């Protein structure tokens with residue numbers, strides 16, 4: 001059984017990652033479950049840098065296989081805001097109903113074809129020997145006109161994945177995982193890690 005420590009304190013994220021990397025042969029642990037703690041400042045300028053900062057900080061403490069992700073929403077008409085500041089947009093503790101309403105308000109009068117955007121997810125791995133791997137995936141779509149759905153979190157209620165008539169907040173978790181930035185990035189990382197193991 002392979003142990004993977006995910007550098008997050010967010011149990012919702014852990015649940016989602018467990019459901020994405022659904023494999024009897026791996027044990028996925030949060031930092032807390034692994035008895036580790038860190039408070040990394042996410043001061044990178046890209047999703048990749050921030051994911052690596054988090055993974056390195058935990059790897060430093062345990063020297064095991066560590067994964068970390070960094071994700072966010074890019075809105076093209078807003079110069080790709082909130083981007084890497086998605087969690088901090090309008091304040092970390094501000095409810096998403098307010099953050100989502102603010103984005104819709106800022107897009108007032110912007111036609112559908114210019115409301116494009118994407119969720120981005122970078123996943124970084126630091127292997128026990130210190131080797132680093134980073135991947136990035138996106139879920140393309142556009143910003144809707146109102147909040148819809150209660151299945152997801154964050155900006156899901158205002159995001160309409162390309163080719164869907166519903167928001168990502170209206171999709172069941174399994175269906176969102178099939179097409180989501182995080183789903184694609186963690187699956188890609190798992191593919192790479194499996195090959196590493198076979199070659200090593």
Ligand code: IMP
Nearest residue numbers: 069070071072073086087153154155156
């Ligand atoms: P992170 O935890 O530093 O990766 O911050 C990610 C932030 O981006 C979250 O707090 C959300 O605001 C936003 N975000 C990332 N992925 C999603 C998603 O799948 N749905 C909705 N919001 C997301």
